Amino acid sequence: MKLGVLTFLLPSLALISTSLSPAAAADPLEGSAAAAWKPRPATYGVSVEKDVELTMSDGVVLRADIRRPADDDGTPAAGRFPVLLTQNPYNKNLASAGGDYFVQRGYVTVQTDVRGTGSSAGQWDSFGDREQKDGLEVANWATSKARPWSNGELGLWGASYMAINQFFTAAQHPRGLKAMFPIVPAGDIYRDVVASGGQIDAGFIPLWLGLVTGSGLVPPAVNETKPEATLLTLLQHAGGALGFQVPMLATAALAGDAAYDGPFYTKRSPLSVVDEIDVPTFVTAGQYDIFQRGAPMLFDRMQRNGVDTKLLIGPWTHAEAATGAGLEGSGINNLDEMALRWFDTHIKGTPDPALDTDVAPVTYHEIGSGTWRTQRSWLGSEVEAETYALGSALKPTGGDSVAPLPVQGLCSRSTSQWTAGAAAIPGCTTDNRVNDALGVSYETSPATTDLAVSGPINADLSISTTGTDGLVSVSVEDVAPDGAVDRITGGWQTLRHRAVTDSKSRRLDGQVIQPWHPFTREAEQAVTPGEIYRVPVEVFPTGAVIKKGHRLRVTVHSYDAPHLLPNVKQLARGAAGVLTVHHTKTNPSTLVLPVRR
Structure with missing residues (x-):
């Protein structure tokens, strides 16, 4: 010292x-080996099936968009494909997480509106028990032999909220899960963002709750055979806002239970379940992200547990991290290509012996030099x-x-x-x-x-x-x-x-x-x-x-x-x-x- x-x-x-x-x-990552890897070209079109109904074990109906590889005429391609699951709270019809890049290269993507949001029925409670159980049920639905387009192999993909819920789904060990690619996930909800240092976050949390609430009050797709179900879904969303979002904000501001850490936040923190995860996981974080604290901690815990995992930290705010711009010199061309490489290796089993030499366990954009650096671990022997x-x-x-x-x-x-x-x-x-x-x-x-x-x-x-x-x-x-x-x-x-x-x-x-x-x-x-x-x-x-x-x-x-x-x-x-x-x-x-x- x-x-x-x-x-x-x-x-x-x-x-x-x-x-x-x-x-x-530190020596910068040269990136020359990574440049030798080339992504597979697009070989399919995209066929979309909107608002497919998935009935959960408690009777609540979630709705999903299924995007499948398609032939030149637009019809779904024959055969079964691995599935990438994304669970979206921001209304998939307004803010889709995308995924066509993967569909065009031989994956099916399933994107659900989480319970109480978008076109899905029920009331939202942000990673609560029922929502976590939904994650397992949706994952098992997507890998069931009853799905004629699924080969039973599963990956999890998405940013922010859609990164956080990957951990809760993976911790329940759904059938066929092979890999995850969480982009800017939180680790500890209370310390990372809700009440950094013990004071309530007044910058992001109200903005975020307003986004979820507002997108959930947009009228969902009308069910022509059961129009009353559409009205009921909208009423459930409104009731959820009055029963969850508004009381949470009020209780926190008035120094009630929501102002303190406890079981409520522990249940919603990926660090509480990360030790249950054993599938290869690529974590992306941002130097100026709202989850700046927690994402590296998730990587660190998984690496110490012996999980095949990598960490990428870019010069990004939360919104910027979802696009992953500015990766020049990192050895990683863009996030979609890196995710494809990760999923091809760990889901499809495509041999890629250069992956670990091309991409270090830790790659981060260094503030002050603008240089990409690499490390073997997070807070390990190199410091x-x-x-x-x-x-x-x-x-x-x-x-x-x-x-x-x-x-x-x-x-x-x-x-x-x-x-x-x-x-x-x-x-x-x-x-x-x-x-x-x-x-x-x-x-x-x-x-x-x-x-x-x-x-x-x-x-x-x-x-x-x-x-x-x-x-x-x-x-x-x-x-x-x-x-x-x-x-x-x-x-x-x-x-x-x-x-x-x-x-x-x-x-x-x-x-x-x-x-x-x-x-x-x-x-x-x-x-x-x-x-x-x-x-x-x-x-x-x-x-x-x-x-x-x-x-x-x-x-x-x-x-x-x-x-x-x-x-x-x-x-x-x-x-x-x-x-x-x-x-x-x-x-x-x-x-x-x-x-x-």
Whole structure:
């Protein structure tokens, strides 16, 4: 472990700083071997059968679109084919997940509207017990011998929600499942997105619930033989919104059960079932994705369990990751081709001895260099812990105050990230200087050599407040020689949820690199105004380099709008109190980084 110092940014103070310690830069993926692999050309047309009814074991009817390989005249091709299943909550008639690329190359795709959405009956409850059971039943329906177009072999494919439900379906071991290709899945619903650090996500969650609700209230396809069923489906969707979406938002805002972690979120978190999965899985993630935290954790768990798995992390927000643009230089041409290669290998059994040499276990786009890097594992032997002290430890008392300004976070990359790429303020996404001026920043001297970081980060801070609760928002940044500030990643932590479960925290070289907080009612700890508390802040994982001549900066705020907002209980407790960051010998504040060797 090496120790450096990030000094307090205030020109009138003559504080001591040390330069960044050397860190070996990784070799970029050459991609020459991958270029030798060529995708199969399209050999079929596409035949579509809309709104096929699938009756679940409880009598609820789901509807699916079935896309089959077709002959030149448009009629379905003879024979049986492997099936790719996608389960869509956004109304397949409005936002189809596609899949024709695979159909044209000899796969059948089955895309359902999940229960309570689109044209499917019932009420939606977002990955609840019944929806998870639907996944198993639909998968077994698609691989049944009764389907004249299915050869009994199955793959799972799709992005976001359609990536998350792959894990719940696969964990139930449906008949014929051979491979998965989840694009930007969540791992831990509560910590990844619902309440990062213990405050409710006000940027993405309302937007997402509105999308599901709105698309579910579009009148479904009319059943000409049973028109009353169409009306009943629409009424069920409306009832679901009133019975699930609206109460969930209200309960979270009012500090009810939905504001805390517990069985509800555990049931809906793929990390709770990932150990049951044993089929080859290719995970795609984004550096600026809303599931930035959880997707690499899923890969890591599967790799440690011995599952054949790979991880691709691109320079994407949530919306951008679904298209996978900008893969030049990665050794992967595009996501459809990579998925075809994955499915051909693991479903069709097509020999591909170069796959593992062409595509590393981990491939990520490095922030700061724009280079694609590779690793053998996630947070493994290729990184070591390196610790930096925030500020000067020579100060015997006091600290640096952070005023509670509800606009903190607005002019930053955080706004774009936590609206899934839907919103951004011009000039703020790529330069954090305006936002940093609203908080307190610490930074190193210009780096004398490149500092490469890969993995989660721990900002272990000593904090006091004038209130009885509050949020610590941490940004880890790259400062260019011209003063431009690139926000690499961030982390958040409410003071009352500062308790850490050591057995669930991740360590590197004996240092806590990823603290795990319980976020339950029982784990809440009181906050006394003026008292100093140790607050480990989990900073979401990244792959980045601080180039020679650049500076590493850490900035602390007490808000991250519009991403996170306090609930009514947090407001009543004084969540808008003034924070103080302490950095004395008695109460130090440090940053623990996973530095590439």
